[in-house]
Amino acid sequence: MSEQTSYVVYFLPQKIQKRRYEVMIASAKKKGLNLVSSFSDRVTHLVTDLDKWENIEKALQEKNTNRDVTVLKSEWLSRCLKEGKFSDPINSEVLQIRPVALESQDSGKKEAIVKEYACMRKTPLKSKNPDIVSALETLSENAFFHDDEARRLAFQKAAGVIKSLNFKIKNINQVKGLHDVGKHSLEVIKDIIEEGSSIEVENIINDPWFHQMKAFQSIYGVGPSKAKKWIAQNVFTIDDLIERTDLHSSFDHRMELGISFYKDLNTQVTKQHALAIKNLIQQHLEEILPGCILVLAGGFRRGKASGHDADILLTHPIEGKEIGLLPKLLNLLSDSGLVLHGTMETGHNNPQTIMKDKGKPLASNVDHFDKWIGIMKIDKNLKDLDSSDNENDLIQLEQNSLTETSIETKKGRLSKKRSFVQTLDNNEDFARDTKKKLASNSKMSFEQLLALSSKDKQWVARRVDIIVVPVSQFFYALVGWTGNKWFNRSLRLYSQRVLGLKLTSHGLFDLNRGTSLPANSEHQVFDNLKLEYIEPTDRNC
Numbered sequence: 001m002s003e004q005t006s007y008v009v010y011f012l013p014q015k016i017q018k019r020r021y022e023v024m025i026a027s028a029k030k031k032g033l034n035l036v037s038s039f040s041d042r043v044t045h046l047v048t049d050l051d052k053w054e055n056i057e058k059a060l061q062e063k064n065t066n067r068d069v070t071v072l073k074s075e076w077l078s079r080c081l082k083e084g085k086f087s088d089p090i091n092s093e094v095l096q097i098r099p100v101a102l103e104s105q106d107s108g109k110k111e112a113i114v115k116e117y118a119c120m121r122k123t124p125l126k127s128k129n130p131d132i133v134s135a136l137e138t139l140s141e142n143a144f145f146h147d148d149e150a151r152r153l154a155f156q157k158a159a160g161v162i163k164s165l166n167f168k169i170k171n172i173n174q175v176k177g178l179h180d181v182g183k184h185s186l187e188v189i190k191d192i193i194e195e196g197s198s199i200e201v202e203n204i205i206n207d208p209w210f211h212q213m214k215a216f217q218s219i220y221g222v223g224p225s226k227a228k229k230w231i232a233q234n235v236f237t238i239d240d241l242i243e244r245t246d247l248h249s250s251f252d253h254r255m256e257l258g259i260s261f262y263k264d265l266n267t268q269v270t271k272q273h274a275l276a277i278k279n280l281i282q283q284h285l286e287e288i289l290p291g292c293i294l295v296l297a298g299g300f301r302r303g304k305a306s307g308h309d310a311d312i313l314l315t316h317p318i319e320g321k322e323i324g325l326l327p328k329l330l331n332l333l334s335d336s337g338l339v340l341h342g343t344m345e346t347g348h349n350n351p352q353t354i355m356k357d358k359g360k361p362l363a364s365n366v367d368h369f370d371k372w373i374g375i376m377k378i379d380k381n382l383k384d385l386d387s388s389d390n391e392n393d394l395i396q397l398e399q400n401s402l403t404e405t406s407i408e409t410k411k412g413r414l415s416k417k418r419s420f421v422q423t424l425d426n427n428e429d430f431a432r433d434t435k436k437k438l439a440s441n442s443k444m445s446f447e448q449l450l451a452l453s454s455k456d457k458q459w460v461a462r463r464v465d466i467i468v469v470p471v472s473q474f475f476y477a478l479v480g481w482t483g484n485k486w487f488n489r490s491l492r493l494y495s496q497r498v499l500g501l502k503l504t505s506h507g508l509f510d511l512n513r514g515t516s517l518p519a520n521s522e523h524q525v526f527d528n529l530k531l532e533y534i535e536p537t538d539r540n541c
């Protein structure tokens, strides 16, 4: 490796066994490796068996060692000695304890500590390094299109780490050795800092295949495998999909909707518009069950001004009142002409199904709430709502669960079983009838849908998810449905690996014992997880 000469390594004698230390130093000398006998500004790599940063500083007799030295475990050195050359460390050889990234060589004040799990870091919506983030996310997306899940995740993780940095990267050394920023990502970052762009990323962006994949992916109901098939069949645009009648038999109903209402569904929903939709739903709910609490979750709660759908969580301060609510709501919305299409899931939120999650993949976001995933018809004249009222409901709910409602909730929980059984039959019949009714609504053919979407209509099609949550599970559901996806993934992995507990949108479970930890606020969810609280707006990994 030509970089060989750029390695100036200092090996700290503290903590390591004396004999081992001496043998390693001697071996390095014999192999002509540049291992120096004292720490100085020239040192690029610091090797140590110490595992606390304060101890390293003490050993170096320097406070705030404000230099961009990479700190490595002695395993790295052992490997290099074996190989006879210094080579780039692999992730497990990098010590994660150090504030590795420094604002600049001279300031030394502004440091970023990159913690191992994304759920331990603050990740704001706006990155200080947008070009690098976008490049890494392009690489991740491209890997996803090629079914390479490992690469997708590796680039996504690197992007997440960069997003969490609170300074603009000016020098590649500032990010060398950072957790989860691998060799490939480093090369891309280096190219962007030094050349202004990465050829690899530019090539992807300019690749027509990538463009088409992105365009087809953005159609409701279409995944990468379908998109690939179409491209292979020389289909390039949405219009092609409509004109090529030979393809139509392979479309399912969701795709037909996605294609017909492409324009509506791919117009970003603003937060004010999403809040107005939430309000509209709330007004209908008042007729069925007064006192329900609705919260707009998803990207909007993380501070996004616009998004692709409205994710709405629905609960009632009295546990059990929410049972059977969803079919009633959908029935009413449908009667008001507000439903274009949707799928409704009901009746799976019970301990048996939750226990079955035990064997599910660690980071899976599957949950068992009653939910409706669909498309609403929203009047073009619906007035936008101001953002302020979204969290008021939440505060109300937190206060409720702290005061008299918690007693109600407990009562509700005890009596729930009986009332649940009593109402179950009715609910199931009603749910079945509503499902049938909704299904007959969506019997429209592709031609009819195309005609409907192209005529001068007074409404727009909007993607809406309604998730019905028992109040006892509400704050876990809120964390889950606020996201983002990568934040959740990290929370769930952390929880399993560090605490040995299973985190889902239903709760935090010890599945072996069959117990769970209740939470009356998001803060309590983080407390239960033994994590520092991260604001929703800092969950944009």
Ligand code: UTP
Binding pocket: 297, 298, 299, 300, 304, 306, 307, 308, 309, 311, 365, 366, 367, 480, 481, 482, 483, 484, 485, 488, 505
């Ligand atoms: P979205 O896919 O709506 O993402 O899921 P988003 O962040 O709001 O992005 P835009 O702005 O709409 O494009 C919202 C959250 O709900 C979780 C996701 O993991 C994400 O964190 N979710 C989504 C689930 O838990 N289960 C699902 O079935 C779908």
Ligand code: MN
Binding pocket: 297, 298, 299, 307, 308, 309, 310, 311
């Ligand atoms: Mn969303």
